[in-house]
Amino acid sequence: NAGVTQTxxxxxxxxxxxxxxxxxxxxxxNYMYWYRxxxxxxxxxxxxxxxxxxxxxxxxPNGYNVSRSTTEDFPLRLELAAPSQxxxxxxxxxxxxxxxxxxxxxxxxxxxx
Amino acid sequence: QKxxxxxxxxxxxxxxAIVSLNCTYSNSAFQxxxxxxxxxxxxxxxxxxxxxxxxxxxxxxxAQVDKSSKYISLFIRDxxxxxxxxxxxxxxxxxxxxxxxxxxxxxxxVIP
Numbered sequence: 001n002a003g004v005t006q007t008x009x010x011x012x013x014x015x016x017x018x019x020x021x022x023x024x025x026x027x028x029x030n031y032m033y034w035y036r037x038x039x040x041x042x043x044x045x046x047x048x049x050x051x052x053x054x055x056x057x058x059x060x061p062n063g064y065n066v067s068r069s070t071t072e073d074f075p076l077r078l079e080l081a082a083p084s085q086x087x088x089x090x091x092x093x094x095x096x097x098x099x100x101x102x103x104x105x106x107x108x109x110x111x112x113x
Numbered sequence: 114q115k116x117x118x119x120x121x122x123x124x125x126x127x128x129x130a131i132v133s134l135n136c137t138y139s140n141s142a143f144q145x146x147x148x149x150x151x152x153x154x155x156x157x158x159x160x161x162x163x164x165x166x167x168x169x170x171x172x173x174x175x176a177q178v179d180k181s182s183k184y185i186s187l188f189i190r191d192x193x194x195x196x197x198x199x200x201x202x203x204x205x206x207x208x209x210x211x212x213x214x215x216x217x218x219x220x221x222x223v224i225p
Contacts (some may be wrong), residue, residue, distance in 0.1 A: 042217040090156050096169035
């Protein structure tokens with residue numbers, strides 16, 4: 001069972017570079033999410049999607065963009081990377097509208113230098 | 114005041130001990146309460162969830178919700194070294210799928 005798959009696992013970016021974190025799920029979930037996790041800060045929601053073609057901002061969207069062209073894929077784009085974007089990024093999906101059963105990917109460790 | 118408060122630990126216990134992990138919250142609209150386990154360098158995995166108040170048991174794990182006190186707990190009986198991980202509480206209101214609020218996590222170490 002693949003579940004939620006994220007790539008890459010690790011990446012080092014230079015300030016000002018851009019990149020895309022890939023996320024795919026094979027559970028046919030409508031709801032997908034991107035979180036970032038910083039030490040002592042918990043998980044913060046960046047963007048979420050309730051279905052193909054529909055996305056919305058979460059708590060910390062600045063510096064990021066997303067798209068949802070299919071049910072399976074939900075890539076996260078970082079434009080003009082900044083040191084403040086150094087973090088661990090988790091993609092997740094759920095089938096419940098209440099989000100009470102969120103399934104997470106393994107995470108992507110991003111360092112901006 | 115944070116919406117969800119969780120003691121970061123670390124909490125260190127001997128193998129076989131009963132572990133109590135707790136979270137407090139301030140938003141009375143929360144109805145779903147979840148516990149996630151996160152091993153080092155891995156994504157969180159759902160351990161238990163409960164709706165509204167009460168207890169729920171699953172093997173060695175028991176989740177308790179006291180809405181009157183805005184307090185939730187996770188008990189681990191007969192703790193094992195494999196239980197060593199960070200435990201995140203999470204909660205959401207009905208229909209608030211975009212607003213699942215996570216605690217910062219408690220790091221647990223079970224010593225053999």
